[in-house]
Amino acid sequence: MRRSLPVAAAIAAAALVLPASTATASVHAAAVPAAAPGLVAAPDIPVANVKAHLAQLQSIATANGGNRAHGKPGYKASVDYVKAKLDAAGFTTVLQSYTYNGATGWNVIADWPGGDTAHTVMVGAHLDSVSAGPGINDDGSGSSGILEAALAVSRAGFQPAKHLRFGWWGTEEAGMVGSSKYVNSLAAGDRSKIEAYLNFDMIGSPNPGYFVYDDDTKLDQLFKTYFSGLGVATEPETEGDGRSDHAPFKNAGIPVGGLFSGADYIKTSAQASKWGGTSGQAFDRCYHQSCDTSSNINDTVLDRMSDAIGYALWTLGSESAPPPGTVYENTTDVAVPDAGAAVESPVTVSGRTGNAPSTLQVGVDIKHTWRGDLVIDLVAPDGSTYRLKGSSSNDSADNVIATYTVNASSEVANGTWKLRVQDVAAQDTGYIDSWKLTF
Numbered sequence: 001m002r003r004s005l006p007v008a009a010a011i012a013a014a015a016l017v018l019p020a021s022t023a024t025a026s027v028h029a030a031a032v033p034a035a036a037p038g039l040v041a042a043p044d045i046p047v048a049n050v051k052a053h054l055a056q057l058q059s060i061a062t063a064n065g066g067n068r069a070h071g072k073p074g075y076k077a078s079v080d081y082v083k084a085k086l087d088a089a090g091f092t093t094v095l096q097s098y099t100y101n102g103a104t105g106w107n108v109i110a111d112w113p114g115g116d117t118a119h120t121v122m123v124g125a126h127l128d129s130v131s132a133g134p135g136i137n138d139d140g141s142g143s144s145g146i147l148e149a150a151l152a153v154s155r156a157g158f159q160p161a162k163h164l165r166f167g168w169w170g171t172e173e174a175g176m177v178g179s180s181k182y183v184n185s186l187a188a189g190d191r192s193k194i195e196a197y198l199n200f201d202m203i204g205s206p207n208p209g210y211f212v213y214d215d216d217t218k219l220d221q222l223f224k225t226y227f228s229g230l231g232v233a234t235e236p237e238t239e240g241d242g243r244s245d246h247a248p249f250k251n252a253g254i255p256v257g258g259l260f261s262g263a264d265y266i267k268t269s270a271q272a273s274k275w276g277g278t279s280g281q282a283f284d285r286c287y288h289q290s291c292d293t294s295s296n297i298n299d300t301v302l303d304r305m306s307d308a309i310g311y312a313l314w315t316l317g318s319e320s321a322p323p324p325g326t327v328y329e330n331t332t333d334v335a336v337p338d339a340g341a342a343v344e345s346p347v348t349v350s351g352r353t354g355n356a357p358s359t360l361q362v363g364v365d366i367k368h369t370w371r372g373d374l375v376i377d378l379v380a381p382d383g384s385t386y387r388l389k390g391s392s393s394n395d396s397a398d399n400v401i402a403t404y405t406v407n408a409s410s411e412v413a414n415g416t417w418k419l420r421v422q423d424v425a426a427q428d429t430g431y432i433d434s435w436k437l438t439f
């Protein structure tokens, strides 16, 4: 015999939640995968154009004391060259200035108008050289590769679903100063909008290797797929962890990837057998030296890695958001303590655009021997709570297996949603069997 307890009003907040029915939980369809990406084939990135940018950077260094280093005139001249090309191609550009060691530095940030800025794909390279030389491979090669890829986006009039952003970093050689300034300047909400940051620091090494950043599985696989299509073997990039501009992005929790053709490490005979070149010799014998000039470039690796940048932009940029009807489910049982504290079961939504719908479907499957004990809420990623079911002392039926429709149009879709359940009356117990969001 149950002792009755003061019963909380059993009035659902009808304005927000309309229990659709007590339909039994439908047979769960597997989470609907993102629609097959509406891939648009990437164009070739002309290596001749990339080399023309390198020739310009070489001329700039030659005219400015032999380098393009932070705090020297050759760096600002490099910034002005890159910005002028981007402005002429229709990019929205910003020079982000900062001070380091008493000298002004600049990042060049370029946004390609269009695409969903909640889903931004960013590529970057550092534009500064060491003071010892012109830095044509390190990292004129990466700077020129992403510049020509950006110009290819403009030439193609590419209109990807996602937003494309490009960054040329200052003062990398002193320890990723420019890229750190950029990442630290991002509002927290803006960081999560950068779905991927791809770094290209040295992609033209004269005795080349083909190294792929292995920090993020998806971005690692993206480039592996590209190079396997060329029949070119790759190796994971391991020496650079933390040694280039992807580090501040990774430290901020942003997925990172990228390519590297090698610096002062020595090419092994096994590597020479698969990549060609000279074993027992550094990938780049002019690393951080005055001989890192226009002649310090291997055109084949520069071409292949520049094309890989284009492939990455077109592939990631074209990915469509998961289609309507995608199911996000948690099937882990969570015990609901009798007349005790509320418990929660999380579901993470990602890859969506904008806000949740006004008809968000919330399917719950809670096993319980007196469902009137249960108070059930949906908690949005920002903590907003939506009452799905209130308690009812006279509802002695078993289980809550129902789908509720919630107007969640004021909630950002991406993030961790939670089902919160509390048993507010003694005796009878149960557990969350599963629950799901569908939209």
Ligand code: DTR
Pocket (backbone or CB within 6 Å): 138, 139, 172, 173, 201, 202, 237, 239, 240, 241, 243, 244, 260, 263
């Ligand atoms: N620190 C970079 C060169 C460098 C050395 N190892 C890696 C690995 C991955 C990217 C870059 C590098 C520089 O001198 O700019």
Ligand code: ZN
Pocket (backbone or CB within 6 Å): 126, 138, 139, 172, 201, 202, 244
């Ligand atoms: Zn570098």
Ligand code: ZN
Pocket (backbone or CB within 6 Å): 130, 138, 173, 288
């Ligand atoms: Zn360097």
Ligand code: CA
Pocket (backbone or CB within 6 Å): 338, 339, 373, 423, 424, 425, 426, 427, 428, 429
């Ligand atoms: Ca109970």
